[in-house]
Amino acid sequence: xxxxxxxxxxxxxxxxxxxxxxxxxxxxxxxxxxxxxxxxxxxxxxxxxxxxxxxxxxxxxxxxxxxxxxxxxxxxxxxxxxxxxxxxxxxxxxxxxxxxxxxxxxxxxxxxxxxxxxxxxxxxxxxxxxxxxxxxxxxxxxxxxxxxxxxxxxxxxxxxxxxxxxxxxxxxxxxxxxxxxxxxxxxxxxxxxxxxxxxxxxxxxxxxxxxxxxxxxxxxxxxxxxxxxxxxxxxxxxxxxxxxxxxxxxxxxxxxxxxxxxxxxxxxxxxxxxxxxxxxxxxxxxxxxxxxxxxxxxxxxxxxxxxxxxxxxxxxxxxxxxxxxxxxxxxxxxxxxxxxxxxxxxxxxxxxxxxxxxxxxxxxxxxxxxxxxxxxxxxxxxxxxxxxxxxxxxxxxxxxxxxxxxxxxxxxxxxxxxxxxxxxxxxxxxxxx
Amino acid sequence: xxxxxxxxxxxxxxxxxxxxxxxxxxxxxxxxxxxxxxxxxxxxxxxxxxxxxxxxxxxxxxxxxxxxxxxxxxxxxxxxxxxxxxxxxxxxxxxxxxxxxxxxxxxxxxxxxxxxxxxxxxxxxxxxxxxxxxxxxxxxxxxxxxxxxxxxxxxxxxxxxxxxxxxxxxxxxxxxxxxxxxxxxxxxxxxxxxxxxxxxxxxxxxxxxxxxxxxxxxxxxxxxxxxxxxxxxxxxxxxxxxxxxxxxxxxxxxxxxxxxxxxxxxxxxxxxxxxxxxxxxxxxxxxxxxxxxxxxxxxxxxxxxxxxxxxxxxxxxxxxxxxxxxxxxxxxxxxxxxxxxxxxxxxxxxxxxxxxxxxxxxxxxxxxxxxxxxxxxxxxxxxxxxxxxxxxxxxxxxxxxxxxxxxxxxxxxxxxxxxxxxxxxxxxxxxxxxxxxxxxxxxxxxxxxxxxxxxxxxxxxxxxxxxxxxxxxxxxxxxxxxxxxxxxxxxxxxxxxxxxxxxxxxxxxxxxxxxxxxxxxxxxxxxxxxxxx
Numbered sequence: 023x024x025x026x027x028x029x030x031x032x033x034x035x036x037x038x039x040x041x042x043x044x045x046x047x048x049x050x051x052x053x054x055x056x057x058x059x060x061x062x063x064x065x066x067x068x069x070x071x072x073x074x075x076x077x078x079x080x081x082x083x084x085x086x087x088x089x090x091x092x093x094x095x096x097x098x099x100x101x102x103x104x105x106x107x108x109x110x111x112x113x114x115x116x117x118x119x120x121x122x123x124x125x126x127x128x129x130x131x132x133x134x135x136x137x138x139x140x141x142x143x144x145x146x147x148x149x150x151x152x153x154x155x156x157x158x159x160x161x162x163x164x165x166x167x168x169x170x171x172x173x174x175x176x177x178x179x180x181x182x183x184x185x186x187x188x189x190x191x192x193x194x195x196x197x198x199x200x201x202x203x204x205x206x207x208x209x210x211x212x213x214x215x216x217x218x219x220x221x222x223x224x225x226x227x228x229x230x231x232x233x234x235x236x237x238x239x240x241x242x243x244x245x246x247x248x249x250x251x252x253x254x255x256x257x258x259x260x261x262x263x264x265x266x267x268x269x270x271x272x273x274x275x276x277x278x279x280x281x282x283x284x285x286x287x288x289x290x291x292x293x294x295x296x297x298x299x300x301x302x303x304x305x306x307x308x309x310x311x312x313x314x315x316x317x318x319x320x321x322x323x324x325x326x327x328x329x330x331x332x333x334x335x336x337x338x339x340x341x342x343x344x345x346x347x348x349x350x351x352x353x354x355x356x357x358x359x360x361x362x363x364x365x366x367x368x369x370x371x372x373x374x375x376x377x378x379x380x381x382x383x384x385x386x387x388x389x390x391x392x393x394x395x396x397x398x399x400x401x402x403x404x405x406x407x408x409x410x411x412x413x414x415x416x417x418x419x420x421x422x423x424x425x426x427x428x429x430x431x432x433x434x435x436x437x438x439x440x441x442x443x444x445x446x447x448x449x450x451x452x453x454x455x
Numbered sequence: 456x457x458x459x460x461x462x463x464x465x466x467x468x469x470x471x472x473x474x475x476x477x478x479x480x481x482x483x484x485x486x487x488x489x490x491x492x493x494x495x496x497x498x499x500x501x502x503x504x505x506x507x508x509x510x511x512x513x514x515x516x517x518x519x520x521x522x523x524x525x526x527x528x529x530x531x532x533x534x535x536x537x538x539x540x541x542x543x544x545x546x547x548x549x550x551x552x553x554x555x556x557x558x559x560x561x562x563x564x565x566x567x568x569x570x571x572x573x574x575x576x577x578x579x580x581x582x583x584x585x586x587x588x589x590x591x592x593x594x595x596x597x598x599x600x601x602x603x604x605x606x607x608x609x610x611x612x613x614x615x616x617x618x619x620x621x622x623x624x625x626x627x628x629x630x631x632x633x634x635x636x637x638x639x640x641x642x643x644x645x646x647x648x649x650x651x652x653x654x655x656x657x658x659x660x661x662x663x664x665x666x667x668x669x670x671x672x673x674x675x676x677x678x679x680x681x682x683x684x685x686x687x688x689x690x691x692x693x694x695x696x697x698x699x700x701x702x703x704x705x706x707x708x709x710x711x712x713x714x715x716x717x718x719x720x721x722x723x724x725x726x727x728x729x730x731x732x733x734x735x736x737x738x739x740x741x742x743x744x745x746x747x748x749x750x751x752x753x754x755x756x757x758x759x760x761x762x763x764x765x766x767x768x769x770x771x772x773x774x775x776x777x778x779x780x781x782x783x784x785x786x787x788x789x790x791x792x793x794x795x796x797x798x799x800x801x802x803x804x805x806x807x808x809x810x811x812x813x814x815x816x817x818x819x820x821x822x823x824x825x826x827x828x829x830x831x832x833x834x835x836x837x838x839x840x841x842x843x844x845x846x847x848x849x850x851x852x853x854x855x856x857x858x859x860x861x862x863x864x865x866x867x868x869x870x871x872x873x874x875x876x877x878x879x880x881x882x883x884x885x886x887x888x889x890x891x892x893x894x895x896x897x898x899x900x901x902x903x904x905x906x907x908x909x910x911x912x913x914x915x916x917x918x919x920x921x922x923x924x925x926x927x928x929x930x931x932x933x934x935x936x937x938x939x940x941x942x943x944x945x946x947x948x949x950x951x952x953x954x955x956x957x958x959x960x961x962x963x964x965x966x967x968x969x970x971x972x973x974x975x976x977x978x979x980x981x982x983x984x985x986x987x988x
Contacts, residue, residue: 136737198737203716204688207696237849241884242857243939245864277854277884301863301874329552330872333708343861344697344877346704 026375026382031368038357039419041385043082045412046075051128055099058128060389061406066125066134070143072100074413076150077264077427080157081420094164097154101171104147107131109178113197120179120225122147124194138194138202141184145215149264151175152218152437156430176436181219181227189234191215191227207238209252213261213282221440232444236274244343245299247292250278250285253341255293255315255355256414258286262361263417265437266428269449281449287362294366296342303328304349305401306393310373313355314340314347317411318390318404325395334395349394350402353378354387354411360422386412471577474584475521475528482596488616489515491816492608494600494760495623497524499792499804501583503621503812504593512816514593515615517600517608519759522588523580524625525645525793526801532579533649534669536572538833541673545709545835548676552872563677565654572649602765605785619787619815622767622775623808624760626753626793631661636722640729642747651746654679659731659744661719663690665832667750668702672834675711682712682742684719684733691832695845698838698895701875705835714742722747755794773797779822781811789815803828829907831900836862836876839903842891842910843881854884858916858936862896865935867927873897878932880906880916880940887915887940894932902930916940 026034049058051067057075059068079097082088088096107116114132116122123133124140155172158165184192184201191212192201206212216235219227240251252258261267267282275281280288297312321336334348341347356370375382380403381391389408393401420426431437432450447453472478491507493500496518504516521528540563547561581587585595598611607616628644631637643651645666658674660667663685675681683690683706689699690706707713714733717740721732731742755774762769768776768784775783775790782789789811792804803826810821831839848855863874876895883890892906909919920937924930 196737199734202736203686238846239849240845240857241855242859242879243943244859245861246939246942248856248943299864301861331549331708344701346700 026379027372034368034371035357035360035419035423037385038382038387039081039416040085040087042412042416042419043078043085043087044384045386045407045409046078049409050075050096053129054103054131055096056103056126056128056131057409059125059410060408065128067128067131068125068143068409069122069140070124070146071409071413073143073147073150074263074410074417076100076147077153078413078416078420079154080430081416081426083157084426091164094158094162094168097158097168098164098171101151101154101168101175103131104151104175105171111197117144118195118197119183120144120175121184121195136196136198138196140194141191142193142212142215144179145212145218146260148176148179148218149214149431152434153264153427153430156434176218177222177224179222180225181222182225184219185228185231189228189231190238191219191231191235209239209250209257211257211260214264217261217265217440217444218436219440220443221436221438223436223439226443229443232272236272239274241278245292245295247288247295248278248280249288249292250274250280250282252289253314253344254339255289255313255342255352255359256317257315258289259355259358259414259418262286263414263421264427264431265441266421266425266432266450270441270446270451271448272445283362286359290359290362290366293342294370302347302349303330304347304394306351306377307349308373310370311351311377312370313351313353314342315352315355316340317350317352318388318408319348319350320390320392320395320402322395327394332394334392348392350390350392352387352389352411353381353391354389354415357387358415358418360418364422387415468573468577471573471580472521474577474580474586475523476518476597477585480585480595480597482598482611482613483594485515485613485615486513486594488606488618489513489594490618491515491812492615492617492620493517493623494608494620495524495625495756495792495794496522496595497623497625497792497804498526498801499623499625499794499808500524500621501588501808502805503623503791503808504588505583505591506809506812507816508592510816515596515617516588516593517596517598517610517615519597519599519624522583522585522595525627526804527576527580529646529649531801532576533572534645534666534673535833536575537568537649537677538669538673540568540571541676542835544676544678549872563654565651565677568677569649569651599759601759601761602763602767604764605766606787617787619789621781621808621811621815622760622783622788622790622794623792623804624756624794625804626755626774626799628749629752629754631749631751634661634719634722637719637747637749640722640724640747642729642749644749648748655745656680657744658682658746658748659684659729659742660748660750661731662750662752663687663692663715664750664752665691667748668706669833670748670750671711672706672709675706675709680710680712682714682744684714684717684731684742686716686718688716690715691838693844694832694838694840695879695893697877697879698840698893701836701877701895702832702834702838705875709835714740753793753799757794777823779824780814780820781807781823782814787815798826798828798830800828800830802830827907827911829903831903833900836873836895836897837899839894839896839899840891841903841906842889844891844893845881848881848883848890853890855881855890856884857881858939860932860935860939862929862932865927865929865932867929867931868896870927871897871929873929878902878936880933880936882916882940887917889914889916889919892933896929896932898929902933905930905933917944 056067057071058065079093083090116131121144124137124143151172155169158168186201193204193206194202216232242251293312294309297307298309300307316339320334322334360367386407388404390404395402490512492515493504494517507514550557596610600608603609658679658681660683671681671683691699717733717735766785775795777795791808791811793799813819829841859879862868862876868874880892881890894902920941924934
């Protein structure tokens with residue numbers, strides 16, 4: 023196989039996309055169809071990763087990595103599993119009120135690790151379910167069944183139940199203690215959660231919930247860039263993997279004469295500038311080596327290097343510019359910004375692969391890499407792969423190349439209803455606000 | 456402690472007490488009806504009494520405990536003395552970064568630290584000692600005051616009548632609520648934490664407000680194992696998230712064990728050790744400590760005043776109810792300081808007292824709405840704020856934009872290895888009107904005062920960009936935030952920094968100071984404030 027450095031941009035992207043999809047096939051349970059959170063031994067299923075996988079199946083069909091029939095069968099298996107799984111307040115159930123626990127046993131589908139009933143992970147799963155419903159649009163009985171099941175799964179979610187306080191969504195719920203008390207304020211990856219919650223014809227999120235969330239936004243000039251601030255890069259990508267925010271605006275963005283797509287572009291410029299300045303003197307950081315986000319990282323506590331103490335945070339939502347930052351980047355993140363700027367995404371990815379080729383094994387990017395912390399002569403590298411990283415990367419490549427996921431959700435009535443109820447208008451959505 | 460040290464300590468304590476509550480003090484005989492009677496000898500009461508006496512009025516000052524109030528005796532002064540000791544120990548631990556070959560684990564002599572704190576307290580007490588106040592013509596009465604009628608108090612059986620009165624009785628630590636067993640196992644508050652005879656090995660602090668965070672960091676730096684338990688998802692709930700998160704990481708860096716989102720559900724004694732039972736989501740955890748510090752807020756001191764007799768309205772949450780002129784429901788009685796303000800800080804107390812005094816005696820019309828109060832949490836880095844927060848502006852439907860400069864981009868912060876933090880200036884979007892500012896920096900308490908001057912003068916962010924600042928200085932961050940605003944207006948990129956020392960930074964884009972913005976002072980906007988505990 024040719025070295026990635028010898029590939030054209032098109033060839034490089036194609037290889038990385040195909041390898042990313044291979045994660046799902048390599049880490050699925052044959053019985054339930056569920057996908058593992060990571061490739062590590064014994065990893066449970068992450069319902070969000072399942073949502074990403076469902077969203078990637080159409081691309082796999084288009085590229086010939088899966089037949090349409092095989093994709094439909096896998097999708098059907100997953101949807102059937104969720105529909106028939108236990109929905110109750112029993113601590114070992116699969117979900118409750120239409121939501122699902124963050125992590126499930128791969129074989130039984132039951133809750134593991136005493137994890138939370140996760141709103142955002144349910145939203146990412148259900149986004150994938152709705153992509154499947156939009157893609158499998160034939161009269162074939164299997165595809166018809168997919169659409170019907172997807173509709174039932176979406177309609178049974180009691181979004182309104184998960185607004186326990188000021189109208190904003192809770193971050194989660196546990197049968198042992200009720201709604202989690204974590205602060206989840208400020209702009210973040212939850213846009214898709216609010217939009218899907220608002221779009222429900224059965225148990226929608228109360229309209230003031232989106233406004234209450236918007237009240238926590240911070241519009242800032244940071245490192246000479248005007249951004250709706252959120253520190254970790256993934257928060258500017260997740261919702262965009264499904265929703266084409268180009269040219270559509272809610273009230274906030276109308277006021278700022280911007281949109282969420284341009285905000286991500288500006289945030290990417292901010293991340294590159296942060297890398298260029300490299301204020302904490304981490305090894306490798308530059309305008310072509312960035313990508314500070316949530317992900318795996320070294321968990322070694324403290325070390326002393328170059329006359330200063332360094333602390334490492336393990337799995338953490340790292341952010342720019344306020345931190346936390348321990349010198350760990352997510353190798354996949356730069357390429358995942360392709361739709362927002364091809365030149366920066368490719369320049370960074372090529373620089374990374376040239377200088378640190380070990381971050382891409384078997385064609386798949388690892389979750390975290392820290393060149394500041396040298397172990398056995400090389401920078402610290404996360405073990406295995408994470409499904410979220412692979413799914414997000416594939417979806418962003420697809421949206422960049424042919425907008426295939428965006429085209430599906432642009433015709434999903436639930437996405438459209440949610441966007442409109444959140445006050446979005448203009449662009450492809452019409453009804454200029 | 457040697458005999459010599461003991462003697463010094465006794466002398467210091469005597470000088471301190473001699474200033475704040477002299478032994479053998481005899482209250483004077485009241486001089487008829489006083490122009491002004493002030494109840495409470497803390498920052499507010501002292502400011503009101505001194506201002507009235509300077510104006511030639513007859514003044515009675517009534518204090519139930521010690522002059523100086525909470526700030527001097529059990530608040531700002533002793534806590535900052537302990538904080539500065541902790542900072543010295545932290546500096547020693549990082550001296551290696553500066554090339555000093557010293558131990559990374561200096562041993563704390565807590566008796567010496569406490570002695571220094573008492574010495575500092577005594578020194579500051581001299582500035583408003585009983586003797587000095589009396590010599591300025593103020594009649595000082597020690598004892599509990601209660602209303603005898605609408606224009607008189609009773610103190611120790613003696614009636615003191617007044618034309619006007621100011622109630623400045625302050626606030627005290629809030630007692631625990633719903634923590635079964637805590638009273639039985641015992642705890643300290645800010646009222647008695649500074650009387651510690653020795654530094655306990657393990658300290659549990661309940662409450663992540665300013666005092667809780669300051670003490671957690673300082674006592675940890677002095678060598679105690681400190682756990683801080685906060686039922687909120689972040690420390691300093693009324694401060695901005697980014698500031699609170701930086702603080703959280705700095706506390707963890709220093710070794711403080713952080714328990715956010717955690718509720719204390721009970722307390723018990725086990726083999727002589729205090730055990731706090733905590734609950735975080737479904738996780739129950741016992742935290743052992745020799746000392747429990749409770750720091751969950753402050754409540755106004757109103758119970759002993761018999762306010763009904765004086766016709767003064769109050770409630771348990773807000774204390775004495777005042778209008779914008781600090782007048783109570785009794786037109787001859789005003790209130791000032793912690794007993795009536797949400798902002799329970801000494802600077803706010805003093806400002807309100809001066810306003811109340813002038814309004815009561817001089818017929819002035821100072822308004823509470825004119826108060827623009829900066830405040831600070833004295834951790835490392837310090838967190839200071841003035842004016843509106845982002846969430847306040849959203850609630851008021853004021854479009855807000857923030858200009859932020861990270862301290863790790865400021866040369867002086869880099870040279871001092873103090874580059875954690877930021878300067879964030881909030882403006883009304885579309886204008887250069889400054890609504891507020893948050894500063895997280897080594898000396899944010901000093902830097903925020905520049906913002907107080909700027910905002911007080913109604914200067915806009917554009918004009919601030921033309922002000923030459925000393926270089927290098929951490930306050931350069933303020934100017935660079937202003938420059939970012941100007942550059943955004945012009946659509947230009949960030950200018951280069953000067954390359955040599957002693958080169959004043961001049962805004963290349965604004966050679967002449969632009970006209971100050973004509974907008975009204977943000978004082979006109981309602982403000983919200985955290986509790987000081």
